[in-house]
Amino acid sequence: MNRDPRDLQRYTAPERANHWLVGICFILLALSGLALFHPAFYPLAQLFGGGTWARILHPYIGVVLAICFAALFVRFRALNVMAPTDWEWLRRMREMAAGDDHTMPAQGKYNGGQKLLFWIMAACVALLALSGVIMWRAWLNLPVDLVRVAAVVHAAAAAVMIGFIIVHIYAAIWTKGTIRAMWYGTVTRAWAKQHHRAWYRQITGDQR
Amino acid sequence: MALQSLDIASRSATTTPSPSMRETAEVAKLIDVSTCIGCKACQAACMEWNDLRDEVGRNSGVLDNPRDLSAASWTVMRYAEVEEGGKLEWLIRKDGCMHCADPGCLKACPAPGAIVKYANGIVDFQEENCIGCGYCITGCPFNIPRISQKDGKAYKCTLCSDRVAVGMEPACIKACPTGALQFGSKEQMKDYAAERIADLQQRGFQNAGLYDPPGVGGTHVMYVLHHADRPQLYRELPANPTISPLVALWKGVAKPVAAAALGLVALGSLFHYVVKGPNEVSKEMEKEVEE
Ligand code: HEM
Numbered sequence A: 001m002n003r004d005p006r007d008l009q010r011y012t013a014p015e016r017a018n019h020w021l022v023g024i025c026f027i028l029l030a031l032s033g034l035a036l037f038h039p040a041f042y043p044l045a046q047l048f049g050g051g052t053w054a055r056i057l058h059p060y061i062g063v064v065l066a067i068c069f070a071a072l073f074v075r076f077r078a079l080n081v082m083a084p085t086d087w088e089w090l091r092r093m094r095e096m097a098a099g100d101d102h103t104m105p106a107q108g109k110y111n112g113g114q115k116l117l118f119w120i121m122a123a124c125v126a127l128l129a130l131s132g133v134i135m136w137r138a139w140l141n142l143p144v145d146l147v148r149v150a151a152v153v154h155a156a157a158a159a160v161m162i163g164f165i166i167v168h169i170y171a172a173i174w175t176k177g178t179i180r181a182m183w184y185g186t187v188t189r190a191w192a193k194q195h196h197r198a199w200y201r202q203i204t205g206d207q208r
Numbered sequence B: 001m002a003l004q005s006l007d008i009a010s011r012s013a014t015t016t017p018s019p020s021m022r023e024t025a026e027v028a029k030l031i032d033v034s035t036c037i038g039c040k041a042c043q044a045a046c047m048e049w050n051d052l053r054d055e056v057g058r059n060s061g062v063l064d065n066p067r068d069l070s071a072a073s074w075t076v077m078r079y080a081e082v083e084e085g086g087k088l089e090w091l092i093r094k095d096g097c098m099h100c101a102d103p104g105c106l107k108a109c110p111a112p113g114a115i116v117k118y119a120n121g122i123v124d125f126q127e128e129n130c131i132g133c134g135y136c137i138t139g140c141p142f143n144i145p146r147i148s149q150k151d152g153k154a155y156k157c158t159l160c161s162d163r164v165a166v167g168m169e170p171a172c173i174k175a176c177p178t179g180a181l182q183f184g185s186k187e188q189m190k191d192y193a194a195e196r197i198a199d200l201q202q203r204g205f206q207n208a209g210l211y212d213p214p215g216v217g218g219t220h221v222m223y224v225l226h227h228a229d230r231p232q233l234y235r236e237l238p239a240n241p242t243i244s245p246l247v248a249l250w251k252g253v254a255k256p257v258a259a260a261a262l263g264l265v266a267l268g269s270l271f272h273y274v275v276k277g278p279n280e281v282s283k284e285m286e287k288e289v290e291e
């Protein structure tokens, strides 16, 4: 066990498991969805045993994702309420991306970018689930005008979601010491103090 | 590519050109609604030639039987009772795939080669490549394709591409007892239709005309209508069918642009890392927390 007793607990095991379930479903959905999105990605269908299997499996995985995401949403909703400092953080994101984060406003458990991502993901999943069910020809045959709108919404929301998830994953890779929070749930004190100072102060009582 | 009449002009979910050196005459089926007696010989011939046996349905008190197209009923007769100038008119339309020059199904289909358009204009589903998503139904301006409950594949009229390929006319044409169904080159069919329309106009149907809707680039199944000004009279035949703008948006440039944008986001992230380096916890911070 490479755990330092001084490390801080950031996620509980159920929280991590929930996040992983959403992540696995998302990757399967993105791969099977992209296969149908554009012919350039059609070979991805082979990962699922061919186009027909990709078509059959995708919506069921989508339902699992929607349920798991709803659980994640309930867990983290309160922590992601936007505050004025979050908007300030977002306005100054350029400095952050330039790698010069020492002057950024102190952040709680989540910074403005993480919170905004949370709400964008919630909106995307809601739209994808609703439009996805409407398009689900294996079970439903709804009025064609509605299905056409759903097809556009589904493809657009999927593209937005995939784009933001790329940024989400990159941000975790870029910020060293972050990914372990999703593996075993802890982060170092220095990590917490540097990236989420308000949260660090709150849970350690260290007011410096 | 032995059968010239089956040369493929376009293919679903394929971004490179199809072999297109050889040019074939376009074919068409002409349905003269004014001489159709609604006997359904064409329906029976279609079942017979294509080895289709739909489930026996319920009699719903009207002549329409089966009530709708299905994966096993590729053509159905639709009957409308309409009052025109104080007289009852019985308008009968043989419904089925129109074989559009610009097929919405083919545009919408995500499976490479599941839908093809032959050089002669026939639009054909290749069920072995079909994944059963139903996008073709979403793309079709005429509500024609149907997904089979049995095998999850999409089906519709083939315009008897197998027969046409060997120089025969479609089965329905062969069976029609009144000559209301004709088959030949699209040019011939238009010429023949012009004669029929002149005749109808002489007999008091001033608005008689040809239904070859330009919104889908014209069709390879055309109607002679006595009321060409109001195609809706014929059980909702669309007056100006086109590929829905939503389908055009869904299947248009937006997608390659979105795909490129996603690629750029991924590449941008990579290069951000390469240029700026990782966001590490600073040494001072590590010291600060080691009290
Ligand atoms: C409850 C959730 C979801 C349901 C019910 C659902 C359902 C569907 C259905 C029915 C289709 C048509 C193909 C098929 O029948 O398999 C489809 C396509 C697609 N889905 Fe989903 N889906 C869901 C979530 C997602 C998510 C989270 C993504 C994001 C990665 C996604 C991305 C896509 C894409 C890219 C397509 C292809 C769209 C196109 O052809 O334009 N889906 N989905």
Ligand code: SF4
Pocket: B012, B105, B108, B109, B110, B111, B114, B115, B125, B129, B130, B131, B132, B133, B134, B135, B136, B137, B145, B153, B154
């Ligand atoms: S169901 Fe229609 S759109 Fe989907 S793969 Fe089959 S032919 Fe193509």
